[in-house]
Amino acid sequence: MQYMLLIYGVEGAEDVDMDTLLEQYGVFSEEAGKAGVLISGEGLDPVSTATSVRVRNGETSITDGPFAETKEALGGYYLLECENLDEALSWAAKIPSARYGTVEVRPVMAYE
Amino acid sequence: MQQRDFTRLFRTEHGRIVGAMLSYTQDLDLIEDALQDACLQAIEQWPSKGKPDNLGAWLFTVTKRRMIDRLRRHDYQKTHPESQAFIDRIQANDELALDDNVINDEQLKLIFTCCHPALPRESRIALTLKTLCGLSTREIGRAFLTSETTMLQRITRAKQKIKRAAIPYQIPQGEQLSERLPSVLEVIYLIYNESHTAMEGQTLSRAELAAEAIRLINVVQHTMATPEVCGLKALIMFHEARRPARQNDAQHYIPLPLQDRSLWHNDAIAQADTLLKASLKQGAVGPYQLQAAISGLHSQAPSWQQTDWPQIYALYNLLVTVKASPVVELNQCVALAYCGKAEQAFSKLTGLSESLLNYQPFFAAKAEIACKINQYDVARDAFKQAIMLTHNQVEKAYLTGKLNKLLNQ
Secondary structure, eight states: OEEEEEEEEOTTOOSSOHHHHHHHHHHHHHHHHHTTOEEEEEEOOOGGGOEEEEEETTEEEEEESOSSOOSSEEEEEEEEEOSSHHHHHHHHHHSGGGGTSEEEEEEOOOOO | OOHHHHHHHHHHHHHHHHHHHTTTOOOHHHHHHHHHHHHHHHHHHHHHHOOOSSHHHHHHHHHHHHHHHHHHSHHHHHHOTTHHHHHHHHHHTTTOOOOHHHHHHHHHHHHHHHTOTTSOHHHHHHHIIIIITOOOHHHHHHHTTOOHHHHHHHHHHHHHHHHHTTOOOSOOOTHHHHHHHHHHHHHHHHHHHHTTOOOSOOSSOHHHHHHHHHHHHHHHHHHOOOHHHHHHHHHHHHHHHTGGGTBOTTOOBOOGGGOOGGGSOHHHHHHHHHHHHHHHTTSOOOHHHHHHHHHHHHHHOSSSTTOOHHHHHHHHHHHHHHSOOHHHHHHHHHHHHHTTOHHHHHHHHHTTGGGGTTOHHHHHHHHHHHHHTTOHHHHHHHHHHHHHHOOSHHHHHHHHHHHHHHHTO
């Protein structure tokens, strides 16, 4: 079953420097890859680079910024193939940003 | 057989049968439906055909048969291609009586599933009571002063989440076990606590709810008798031992200082004490063990006046370091006051007023302690507040008596 792991954090609140953090993510991705659970995963550029699109009544509106101003911003994601929620949760706990941010774990909708 | 007897029997067997059936299939709704069918059949047949010798075994056998009936239904077969495999499995094991260890294991898996931290806290309690203890949504709603509709919604959503997020039906592995056990213990503790509430007019017998909590902790202890598991069990045992003195004939709750201690079960208290002491030998001391020790000291005091307050106070000092809460701090104040340090206790208690608004025990304690330091105006007001917030008649009368004594001084 596929799970989306959405990584949220307060930008700038990282507990280590960026180089170290990226290294830690590298280790995580490798481990997940070796375990055969990694489908994909990417880090996102900061929230200041976001643009939001809404189409209402045929009209497209484009605004600067994320869909909502939140304290913790979406910083990246992983798409994993896991047996069950507990397995997905144990991977989520290993994501470096889980130490200071939040990782949301959501099952991907499965169509029959 | 009276309706009440049926209910009691079904409730006793519910957890065991669900546990046994879970070794065949994980479709909890199907199991509960089949069990419901079997119970209805019992209600219909037993009055005229007579009761079977082994009620539990009969229920189990009939549940299996009704399960097969449901599995054979066309609409179920269409959406569940695996159902023939289940039918085969049930029929192959028809003569086999599942042993207690297997049933206990299945129930343990179910407890961990129902108490998963991924489920909202209120749902964990409701789901546990529904699936493991066989309580109806109406009974659960009443026990927790929530509407039946709300309870049903909670339970349904919880089951949906279990399915959609694929919460596994298993005992947690490795590190996750120590992470997940506290949630299970908390649910059992909250269920037991609910059986303790001095709210009047609840139709579900508090003794029955307490019995369910005891059954659940026993299921856990059977396989994992960790210090905190034993601590929680000892805590529950100490409290249960005092139950006979806790209610008068009119079902009114009698507070601890007034209880007739000759009614307490001393053998149970001794057993709980042995269990607690053994658990303390293993090194770590957790909040349930500390609370058990405090309850144990109350249970072993020959009278309210002979309570070992210095020991209790020392235990509360330890408890606040592992389980800080305004209520724990309040109890700490009370113990301190009874140790002869009423002034200190009073100033500490005043600092808690913001966090304990409308909390009856706060005002009752404030009144007592104010009396000890001769602050009679404060005591009078506090007694009045406590009386206003008290729901049970015995305690109300007790506090009113104290207030009157004060007013007549």
